[in-house]
Amino acid sequence: MIDLGFILFYLSVGFYILGAIVPLAFSKNKTLSLKIGSYFGLTASALGFMSGVFIFLLPNPILFNLLVIAPNIVLQFYFDKLCAFFLLILSAINFLIMIYSLEYMKSYLNDNIAKFSFFYNLFICSMSILFLVSNSITFLIFWELMSILSYFLVTFEYRHQHVRKAGFFYIFMTHFGTVFIISGLLYWGTFSNGLSFDAMKIAAMHMSMFSKSIIFLCFLIGFGTKAGIVPLHIWLPMAHPSAPSNVSAMMSSVMIKTAIYGIFRFVIDMLGVGPIWWGSVILFIGIASSLIGVLYALMEHDIKKLLAYHSVENIGIIFMGVGLGAIFSSMSLYTFAAIAYCASLFHVLNHAVFKSLLFLSAGSISKIIGTRDMEHYGGLIKNMPKTALSFLIGSLAISAIPPLNGFASEYQIYISMLNLSYFAHSYWKLFAILSPVALILTGALAAACFVKAFSVSFLALPRSSEAKNAKEPNLMIILPEAILAFSCILLGLLASNILFYISKILLQIDSNFNVVYFQTTNLLFFIIFGIFFSLSIIFGKIFGLFEIRKVPTWGCGISLNSKMEYTAASFSQPIRRTYSFFLRPHRKITLNPAKPLDILFSEDLKPPFTTYLYSPIRKFILNFSIKMRFLQSGYVHFYLAYIFITLVVLLLWYR
């Protein structure tokens, strides 16, 4: 039983590596190399899933030393339920994405497919090992591997300038975060005997609260950059649209969750309970991220950028749960803390499912129409009913509409917030009462956003000839979407059982986190909806409402065309007006005097984070660099003189 889990995991890692290397040998025959890479990836993720199940069923966590890399640095695996949970998500999502890739990557046959298989399989492999390692140095090694490999995947279409730009930005941001993670871990390591997780956990018991807080802030910034919290989120909307859709699905659904895993592992499991402001900071960041993310998503017309901003929003919701849990544990209300933590972990799972579903369907649409701009879509439901249905289910799930899975987890977080408002005192009470309002607002805006996304893409008349002639993609693309859509419904229905299993994870972290029963309302909603629909169908049968007549829309005698439709920009205009204090839209109307009917209207946003935070920093660094140019004289011996003088001064210094 135990051995089987380990063996399956090693096998899956082996298959990932094979899937990376073998296609390189067949790189001349592109279809074959794609097939080989994908089938190896499929096998590996199936094995990984099975090993995840076995590891999850282990009664106690097991530490397993594999080999010594360097003195004091051991590649050791720690098999517990938290690792297994993330490994399960990774393997399941990757399995479906691999099926999708088999068909989807055929459009990239002009590029180097073998390179894609190589980087992609190694990327998944590094992530799956990352979840299981139990030593800070090895954690950092695989973290860095993951970042670098994903950079190569983001810049897969490197021939476009904007892709290279996005890739550079992404790798800059991710390293900015990694610096903080490294400094946090090393500072922690100064207190502990060695850098293995066990030693650090023991060291955390004797640390002063001040140093704990410093470490916590380092992890918050470091992992927050990877997760994409506001204001460190700006790489997400750049990197996701640049990458191929299967990669962006993987990145959005699993890779940014590695940061959540890091927070759970390092902060909640190892650092232990902190003061109350830790949780409040996380909660506040979560609220800010979710609101700002969803507002920007509403303003986007690029379908993949829109989904990327929704990742920011959902990470915010997950952070809300984590923050609530941390606040409750600081108050020693462990049961409530466990409910909040479970809800956030459950949302990790749900977000992985519906976000990958949305990315996959958006990818197939944008591949068929040839653009990511929603203003060119329209009327796709007639030609692509299956894609439309799966996109619709994903949209419902992400907008937290009952009885789907997004609602299930957000409902638990909402309940936790209400619990907090009972227990908080003084002015925290106000904060606790306002936080559910923020969550509700987020849900409502997300629903508005997906009403826009779905209706503009799928309903009304087609806005371009490509949209008119769109065809349903073939089964290999539909199948993973259908499975994911089905799992959206299934996870919603089985919410209480899944939450019960997730609570076992927290029980393993700390025996105080004991939850007996989760109250979920999804099944009730499902039954109510079922009764309502069946009744309406029965009434329809009785009163004959099913005599459908199809007639064109009445337009007062004018023949209608797609120019008269609502566009995505016009749909989101009221919200742009409402939140104009934050979004800062500015209009531009250009008239052409020669052609009086030729009027161009455009409304741009002024992104506050780039204008007020990133641009000044960038300008300062550039100016400083220009000022420091005089050091670079261009004479070789000048540089040698610098080295020489430094050497002599250092020798004098340390005499």
Next chain:
Amino acid sequence: MDFLSFIFLISALWMLQTRNVTKSVYLLILQSLSLSILMIGIPMISLGYDFNLFHSAIAAILTFCVKVVFLPFIILRVNKKLRSNDLVPMNMSQGLSLLIGIFLIGFSQVLNSSGFFSTSHLSSGYSFFAISSILIGCFYMLSHRALLCQIIGIIVMENGIFLYSVSLTNGMPLIFEFGTFFDLLVGVLVMGIMTNYIHGLFESTDTENLTELKG
């Protein structure tokens, strides 16, 4: 051994005032030769009965092959190709560079007698020679502007580092020695090729010309 280490130092010092690449190379050969003998001699004297001749001999023969035969041969060959028998351009007069070299030797003596190297784990009888050689090698690169002199300076520094490590450890594990040799070899080969290129570009090997490459 004292005599050899003096040869090691004096050859490096004398290099500072030569304005001719071939002379510098001969001095380098002399220095490397003394180093390769020291690599057997130092462990033999300090270890006594535990001395492992085979191990030290392999390292010494490697040093001999690489630093006495192979690298000087390459440098001389490149020099011949460039046909630059004229004098090496220098950043300062020969006398001044020799004077500074003597100062550097004094400086390393000050270091050697101060606390830094006389602590137990860093001191050896040879640390003075080694540090001097490192500093002089670096300064040689500074004062001589020709490209080949930069290579020679690197090898002199490397010799100093090698002497220091051998005197501290009485012979490192072979893998480290292989590593450093490989490093040096690749460096010199690349520099040799680059020298050819630069000579083709500028018709001279004066590093002064490299300022034109500044962006």
